[in-house]
Amino acid sequence: MKVLFCTNDQSFQPSNEPYGFYLGITSLGHSAEVFYYRRKSFFYSNFRKPWVRWMNNHLAEKCIGEEIDLLLVHRGGYVAAETLERIRRESGCRTVCFFPDNPFGAYTPPLPFDLIAAYDLFITKDTYFGEEFETYGFENVVALPHAYDPSEFEARFTDEELAPFRADVAFIGGYHAFRERIFSGLTDEGVDFRIWGPRWAQATDPWIRERVHMKRALDREEKLKALQASKILINLQHGGGALYWPDDKVVQYMGAGALMIVNDRRDLGKIFERGQEILTYRNRGELQALIREHLADEPRRLEIARKGRERARRDHTTAVRFNQILDILRERGIPAGNE
Structure with missing residues (x-):
């Protein structure tokens, strides 16, 4: 399976959860490539809005053009709902977000509901948030606990x-x-x-x-x-x-x-x-x-x-958690890749 793992460069460090997910995915024999939705650079720091637009366009074209089976986004604040909708329209790539914070906002700004709804599967790290989104009518939100490699x-x-x-x-x-x-x-x-x-x-x-x-x-x-x-x-x-x-x-x-x-x-x-x-x-x-x-x-x-x-x-390893993600997609009739 071809997996595009989308994270930010500051979080993608040894012993952090995003890095652990990458290790867990590759340990299962899948092909995984890292894509940064946020990356410290001169252009990012000084021309942020154009950079974010470029990043979203590049992300969509990569998923579509390279026939990615699964886009797994860890956090992903700059990934736009329009990008996810384009990927769904123009490819068979499944889109999943593992969100490791409070989606209603605590340390970070709250996530727009249209962004959450745009994913095939949105994973929250706490049953409280899962229950809240269920009351709001979201059918693509599930709760899974944190994981490590x-x-x-x-x-x-x-x-x-x-x-x-x-x-x-x-x-x-x-x-x-x-x-x-x-x-x-x-x-x-x-x-x-x-x-x-x-x-x-x-x-x-x-x-x-x-x-x-x-x-x-x-x-x-x-x-x-x-x-x-x-x-x-x-x-x-x-x-x-x-x-x-x-x-x-x-x-x-x-x-x-x-x-x-x-x-x-x-x-x-x-x-x-x-x-x-x-x-x-x-x-x-x-x-x-x-x-x-x-x-x-x-x-x-x-x-x-x-x-x-x-x-x-x-x-609670990242390999176990990734397999759970694949199982949920399969059970919902939207399997990733040739599963």
């Missing part, structure tokens, strides 16, 4: 390489005031709690500032070291993006073998089994109790991490 999280390191990253409890992510609020004084005396990520210089609490070990985003190798060297990884997901399902790093980190403690989400149990593969909390007191309990019980901690990793590798 295991090959990006298999590197192993020596004890010496892991030493600077060792921690009892760790958090990887950027500063938000709500995170400072719940993390302040979170762990007991003697527990090594480390915070890795950008913007934490904004923290005003001295207790927090003492535990910030890098005031920038970890690179891919540093992130893997922190995942392997930490006994517990905690996550506090933003309510504007992760509503009923967890965000992408939960799947990635569990796939890397980390024991995850995350703030609970209504439908999380559809992805991972609570208490067996992942630990969840609803308030600060529950989070503190889980940290104490599992720091004191290494066998239990390792068992949950192992089961979580096995579940991620079985159900």
Whole structure:
């Protein structure tokens, strides 16, 4: 199958979900080419509107002229509804969007409804959004959780390489005031709690500032070291993006073998089994109790991490997710390629 994978150049980096999708697609034996709907350049920066028009025309001509079987767009804010409609009229190419953010707008502007409707299949990363679009009459919207490619999280390191990253409890992510609020004084005396990520210089609490070990985003190798060297990884997901399902790093980190403690989400149990593969909390007191309990019980901690990793590798790889996309298209009578 000929797949055109459409993303932006800043997101298409190792350990990011778009790159993982590309690896997952090619691991299945499909032919995949990358097309950038946004690419930093002199022309993009200085002549954006003409560049976007050129990009959309080039995208349509490529899908039509090269007989692409499937256009898979990851996010794709600059891809126009008119482009998708032209592809549908003039070719047999199926168009699918995997949208990894809030389509109603949180960190990014909301998507126009006509753009969502123009895809053969629009995949939202959260059951909340899927339910909302169903009430609005959309029949082409389905919810599928985030995914990752295991090959990006298999590197192993020596004890010496892991030493600077060792921690009892760790958090990887950027500063938000709500995170400072719940993390302040979170762990007991003697527990090594480390915070890795950008913007934490904004923290005003001295207790927090003492535990910030890098005031920038970890690179891919540093992130893997922190995942392997930490006994517990905690996550506090933003309510504007992760509503009923967890965000992408939960799947990635569990796939890397980390024991995850995350703030609970209504439908999380559809992805991972609570208490067996992942630990969840609803308030600060529950989070503190889980940290104490599992720091004191290494066998239990390792068992949950192992089961979580096995579940991620079985159900949440990008190869699995791509096959699910093909299955949905087939079930709806619009198969991609010669399926």
